[in-house]
Amino acid sequence: MGAPGKASTGIGRGGSLGVRCLLLSIVACTAMVVDRRTPYLEPVRDALSLVVYPVQLAVDTPSRAWRWASESLAERAALLEENRRLKRELLYSSARLQRLEALEAENARLRELLDSTAQITDRVLVAEILAVDLDPYRQRFMVNRGSLDGAYVGQALLDANGIVGQLVDVSPMTAEAVLITDADHAVPVVVNRNGLRTIAVGTGDAGRLRLPYLTNSADIEVGDLLLSSGLGGVFPAGYPVGRVIEVRRRPGQSFADVIAEPAAALDRDREVLLVWTNDDVTGLADARPAGRLRARVAAPPADAAEPDGDGASPDAPSEVETDARVADVRSEP
Amino acid sequence: MRFAPILTLLLAIVLAAMPLPGAVAQFKPDWVAVTMIFWALASPPAFGLVTALVVGLMLDVLSGALLGQHGFGLMLIVYLCRKFRPRLRAFPALQSTLVVAALLALNEFLLLWIDGVSGRTVPIGERWGPVASGTLLWLLVWSTFDHGSEQAPARL
Incomplete structure (x- = not known):
């Protein structure tokens, strides 16, 4: 690979390289304009998004793993404290919810009237x-x-x-x-x-x-x-x-x-x-x-x-x- | 070895999508562009424009940009690298770093320009973090480049 002789052919092909670059640039610019103004490229985007989905999962993995680790290695006291806090919040929320349910029923009745x-x-x-x-x-x-x-x-x-x-x-x-x-x-x-x-x-x-x-x-x-x-x-x-x-x-x-x-x-x-x-x-x-x-x-x-x-x-x-x-x-x- | 460019480019895409914490996020290097420059200089001349376009499309979908936006800049970078390939390979570290900084700035400017033309609001001041960190990254890459590609020595 990469022999010196080949490198020098890179110069010889400069013209065709420029032409190809120009053509591909036109393709890219057309794609941008079409994508901006029309919905025709949505299927392409959908297909590509399936291709990059593994990349997204791979990127998400470290933070997911970190979260899993910190959850499973958390101290018992911290978990108990969190549990207690959540229970308190649940009690508070359900108390509020009871009132909201009554209000919701009343609201539905009034809306039926309207x-x-x-x-x-x-x-x-x-x-x-x-x-x-x-x-x-x-x-x-x-x-x-x-x-x-x-x-x-x-x-x-x-x-x-x-x-x-x-x-x-x-x-x-x-x-x-x-x-x-x-x-x-x-x-x-x-x-x-x-x-x-x-x-x-x-x-x-x-x-x-x-x-x-x-x-x-x-x-x-x-x-x-x-x-x-x-x-x-x-x-x-x-x-x-x-x-x-x-x-x-x-x-x-x-x-x-x-x-x-x-x-x-x-x-x-x-x-x-x-x-x-x-x-x-x-x-x-x-x-x-x-x-x-x-x-x-x-x-x-x-x-x-x-x-x-x-x-x-x-x-x-x-x-x-x-x-x-x-x-x-x-x-x- | 034949798959090295593809593997490293995939890695670069993953790194580009990786979130960085708070203050560092502004200085996330342009991994993909630096990798592209490296392979455009290091690999046989067959490496090229279509790869840049495809990689750019993947970045577009990942970042929700217009299709072709990233590919356009990457293609120009690869074109310039291959056009001046022998010269760039012979450059000492300082000169090549300057050139790479210019290439990265060009890429960033194109992205900014297309964002502006397509009517998206973009802060300009934060755009230069990636260029600075990408240039620093290139210094590292360059040091491996010199030793690593001994089988393909630079030639004028």
């Missing part, structure tokens, strides 16, 4: 996150469920604390998901306290969401809980998205700088839930548009009704409040 389809119960499936590093400049990850499990593009992902993201590319065995904090992602939200609707946009930083479409006079405060509003049709309504951690109102600008922290543990999750909302599974056809519309309109007051004190007449007092706060901000500097 003639809308109940949207509370969603079907879920646990998916494991593969420890595969995708493009480090984007907030994406890989899960071990694919179209064989019924996953579809645009499906919502949750974890124990809130909304994680959605699927953007589904192959037979795996799927690629984008986090809500990706710079190209936005999720429609509603403020739990007063039903104010807006959009939470990702920043590219796993710990921050931006709410760029709120005016200076909008009624938003640090600590406000943001829930998914269900508008846009991707995410099921009523799941936590984040909590507002910073509100800056600058008098010179018409929009406030509002930063929220995602509710889900985006960079610490090992497992996520794939959600099928009720409509997708059963496909109830009876008078859905009207029912849905009514459900949406009915949602914000239902949310606001819970904290009874300020939910009753949100508009007038909040206006006064924000005015006062703007005055405060002005007097500070």
Whole structure:
């Protein structure tokens, strides 16, 4: 191999090498354009994803092995402590669940009265996150469920604390998901306290969401809980998205700088839930548009009704409040 | 021995997909590009462009990029390496390291450019970590390269 004579033929073949490189570059560029603008290359991508699936498994193996080892070598005391903590959490959660079940039943009854389809119960499936590093400049990850499990593009992902993201590319065995904090992602939200609707946009930083479409006079405060509003049709309504951690109102600008922290543990999750909302599974056809519309309109007051004190007449007092706060901000500097 | 390029490239792909912890992640070397450069210089001239394209496609699927995005850059690298192969093989360590740094930067720039054209938002500042660490990696590779390919000495 690699004899000096051969090396010199490398120069002699330079022309054909250049031509071949040019041709292959044209092929690559065409593929990029076609892939960007049309769905024709999806089968190719699916086939290739089956080829690289072993690579993904191989990459995931060390962290899986490490987890297995640390679980099986954990100390008895630590396990007992964890067990005790989990039992406590279970007790707490089931106590809350009892109350929620009563509320759910009541909600279903009221929705029946309103003639809308109940949207509370969603079907879920646990998916494991593969420890595969995708493009480090984007907030994406890989899960071990694919179209064989019924996953579809645009499906919502949750974890124990809130909304994680959605699927953007589904192959037979795996799927690629984008986090809500990706710079190209936005999720429609509603403020739990007063039903104010807006959009939470990702920043590219796993710990921050931006709410760029709120005016200076909008009624938003640090600590406000943001829930998914269900508008846009991707995410099921009523799941936590984040909590507002910073509100800056600058008098010179018409929009406030509002930063929220995602509710889900985006960079610490090992497992996520794939959600099928009720409509997708059963496909109830009876008078859905009207029912849905009514459900949406009915949602914000239902949310606001819970904290009874300020939910009753949100508009007038909040206006006064924000005015006062703007005055405060002005007097500070 | 015949399968050495394929095996090392597979290993490079696995390493490229391997997550690194926190602060180090920014400096993950471009394993695949460095391996490509090595084989384009070390192996017989038959090694080449189609391999680069196929490996690039695998990287595209792994990283969710456009199909052809990684292959494009890798192909250009292999083309340049083979075009100037005798000269690059004769270069001393410092010069070859400079050339490799330029090649890696070119690759990174192409990726960045295609990302920009296709309308994806990308931070630019973090792009140069892989180039720096890849260049350092090449210094290691170079030291093995000199001794390892004695049967195919460089020739002008």
